Amino acid sequence: MNAITDKLAAPGLLRFITAGSVDDGKSTLIGRLLYDSKGIFADQLAAVSRSKHKRTVGDTIDLSLLTDGLEAEREQGITIDVAYRYFATPRRKFIIADTPGHEQYTRNMVTGASTADAVVILVDVSKVKLREDGGVDLLVQTKRHSTIAHLLRIEHVIVAVNKMDLVGYDQAVYERIVKAYREFADTLGLASVTTIPLSALAGDNVVEGSENMPWYEGPTLIELLETLPVYNDAHAAPLRFPVQLVARHNGHEANDFRGYMGRIEAGRVSVGDKLLVQPSGQTATVKEIVTFDGNLQTASAGQSVTLLLEEYVDVSRGDMLVAADQPATLLKQVVADVCWMADEPLDLRRKYWIKHGTRQCAAKVTKVDTLLDVNTQERRPAEGLKLNDIARIGLTVQQPLAADAYDDIRATGAFILIDEVTHQTVAAGMIRIDG
Template sequence: MNAAIPKQFLQELTRERGLLRFITAGSVDDGKSTLIGRLLFDSKGIFADQLDAMSRARHRRSTGDTIDLSLLTDGLEAEREQGITIDVAYRYFATPRRKFIIADTPGHEQYTRNMVTGASTADAIIILIDVSKVRLGDDGSVELLVQTKRHSSIAHLLQIEHVVVAVNKMDLVHYDQTVYDRVVQAYREFAQQMGVADVRTIPLSALAGDNVVIAGDRMPWYQGPTLIALLESLSVYDACHDEPLRFPVQLVARHNGHEANDFRGYMGRIEAGKVSRGDRLVVQPGGSTATVKDILILDQSLESAVVGQSVTLLLEEHLDISRGDMLASADRPANPLKTVTADVCWLSEEPLDLRRKYWLKHTTRQVTARVTTINTLLDINTQQKQPAATLQLNDIANITLNVQQPLAADAYDAIRSTGAFILIDEVTHQTVAAGMIRRDASGVENVSGC
């Protein structure tokens, strides 16, 4: 679920100015791709050859000399021909105050799984609402689109820290403050049903550029920051070094057999905490303990390493450790789970079959799992939970499942990387569900997801 971005690039950005990952979400044709194009265009994040290619594009939807900014992220031929976003497109740009990675995600219900992929690593989400498509009743009622509610629910389940609601296409309602206030009030009431209190709102026109990078003078009643200024001010999730060590083993490294020493190293990425020479670790789920002999990165030997670094660990003891095992702090190990309760978002067009087995992929470990019970199904519109006999595409539900072998897992709100999982169809090898691990009020580790 992570974007294929070089770790060196990410580390450099984070070290220099603080990197913010954010996504655009919402319903179909709410202007997500156009908004990103406007952000890049007005912040000088587009090269001259890109502008030239966009102006000559065969499927551009603008008239005259106006540039179709949505083409900057809608790069697939099918996307340009149909005028919709299908895949997740990542773009990188910088301002004097911060660097950004944007994920442009699809709004169509059929591609909700791609939205989940983009949201899984985001620090912030921009929920776009096309003000011209919102139903405004004569009695003062406002009806938001279902996909707007679905994407908001997914962002809440993924615990994305910052939610920005961008009421787009204000030019189509003549920049009417009354319409904006009604839409914002309706969204805040829906967010309250989800349990989300911190929502930031902004009126804008991505096509005209109002309040994106430049404020303009067509909405003098709005006194808040522009979108780019708001994004520059948001805090970023900081992986804490004080968390217990979590080191999923990706590969066991051996020498080529022509050396006298018996080299055996365990390669992987530190997902949480830090590790130093002499630290006592526990191998999970087995339970054996070991001592860190050395820490290698490329051809260097380190005294210690921290979260985010990819290293090779050498141990004093000779133990049976393989890919899928977890090296954790001996005094603060992960909880071994065999029966879990889960909130999952079903991502497959094939409905859930309680008679079938699925693969559960958690960090580098893959085990067989079976869903035993569907406990409740979430109603997107009312946020109420109701009974269900099966799960269909994009359903969000609470289930109980059993795994064949124990998982060394943490609560998602404590350690994201060891709190996430996916379910895979063992026949088609397609990802059918995604989820997160949480801790309930009794202190028992439970799994939830979207």
């Protein structure tokens, strides 16, 4: 039995994504999960059954159509956009993001992965190259998506070796692929990797077990997903409260109400706590914690609240309220790993907007340090960035950012870059802070 499933089942919500190369069976896998777990309505099933863009033989239902909702996706038989689906079992609730396999849609995969607790990376046994020396050549997209999962610090990586029916459910083929993936995962530094052989089309080891693979004694995919432990590290982190709005009364009240509204991204805050306003450096004490349902004594990560302070201090949207004894790092020079998401290449001569938390200010890319090779995991010098490139860059920002290393606090270590002319998101980044 896999070590993960030996732990107690974790309740609550699990967000996970599917990733892999083109036609690896991601949409079919999700369709199978929804269908076998009774996660679809009768009218949805009827609509799929009537679809004119059938990709199956005979009366077999094309389960991929449960997620491929765009007309272009159905016509071409590919996934283009990120499709989110919700379903639940008696043990847990799930939000799935079905992400595209094409390299040109890597930016969509990054979007879907940014909030995921787990990733299911599909490997199509019919596409990998089985070498005569016993080794296996994994597809570039498998390596690319694994690299992104590592950069985004997704906690759990599940490798689903799909279409086992096409190789006669051969255990030796499965074990060769698993060995090759684990060797690649070691070069990445992926800590939690679980593997499972399955056939999404036939339903083997997805929700029900498989009589075709008696040699596999582990859990089915749904059993694995139901028992993955999800720990929210944000609760144990220092307080990070980006101010979204300053709330005032209508001006006719005798008392002067001034509250600072936002979502607690990390840590917890209690009445009486000493806070630091960043970047200004002012200090203040929490007077009240106000919510729609009444005042609280303590609030924690994930809650949206209004904080009232004892002192009159200058706080505005974009500022960060943090624990006075555990401040964020103020940065005007930022080092970050980014995935370039725009069709137009990076232009070092122009300015971009950086959106970090609730703060948006002008930024300029000062240099492209190194470009990451997803095949070898080596970094090489580069002068520019084009669509889907992953690189380490240097940025200069107009106003200091109260930030943390992405590895420490995801919410305050992440940002996006926006083209100031087109207003398109051109890059998603993860801040790196040495030491």
